[in-house]
Amino acid sequence: MTVVQLGELVDVSVVNLSVLKNDRAKAIRFSTLVAICQALECEIGELLVLR
Numbered sequence: 001m002t003v004v005q006l007g008e009l010v011d012v013s014v015v016n017l018s019v020l021k022n023d024r025a026k027a028i029r030f031s032t033l034v035a036i037c038q039a040l041e042c043e044i045g046e047l048l049v050l051r
Contacts, residue, residue, distance in 0.1 A: 001040070010035035023051075 003021065007014045012032060019025050033044050040047075 006036070006039055009039040012036075 003014050003017050006012075007017050010032065012035070020028060033047065036047065037044055
């Protein structure tokens with residue numbers, strides 16, 4: 001799935017998804033995390049990494 005396709009599914013801009021993907025985000029809404037997880041059929045813990 002492309003970033004564009006994911007953005008359309010979860011109603012998040014490609015720019016915001018790129019910020020998340022490139023580890024430049026300072027915060028993320030829980031509802032956005034849930035929407036991404038539903039679209040990717042994964043759990044929130046699979047998306048987050050401690051640094």
